[in-house]
Amino acid sequence: xxxxxxxxxxxxxxxLRPAGxxxxxxxxxxxxxxxxxxxxxxxxxxxxxxxGACVKCGDEIEFVCEGEDEQEALTALVEAIENGLxx
Numbered sequence: 001x002x003x004x005x006x007x008x009x010x011x012x013x014x015x016l017r018p019a020g021x022x023x024x025x026x027x028x029x030x031x032x033x034x035x036x037x038x039x040x041x042x043x044x045x046x047x048x049x050x051x052g053a054c055v056k057c058g059d060e061i062e063f064v065c066e067g068e069d070e071q072e073a074l075t076a077l078v079e080a081i082e083n084g085l086x087x
Contacts, residue, residue: 001064001065001066001070002064002065002066002070002071002074003062003063003064003065003074004062004063004074004078005060005061005062005063006060006061006062006063006077006078006081006082007058007059007060008055008056008057008058008059008060008061008081009057009081009082009084010057010084010085010087011057011087012057012087013054013055013056013057013059014050014051014053014055014085015051016047016051017085017086017087018084018085018086018087019047019050019051020047021080021085021086022044022050022077022080022081022085023044023045023046023047023050025076025077025080026044026045026073026077027045028073028076029065029067029069029072029073029076030067030068030069031065031066031067031068031069031070031073032065032066032067033045033063033064033065033073033077034063034064035053035061035062035063035064036061036062036064037053037055037059037060037061037062040052040053044063044077063077063078065077
């Protein structure tokens, strides 16, 4: 299991479009990928779960990846967040 904290840089947070991009990125990996925000845990492969976390710009989330390609998944997701998720 690997984990890393990252700050959301999108001006509008994780609304529908960036949440979809995040999920699409996460679905490329076999590992279980979740993130924690405040007191909740969200499945990074579920758009509804990501939207339900209500993550805004400047919020810090912690990705947790567990599985055979966990390090690759973590690196790709952190990079996607840092690049603004297409925005």
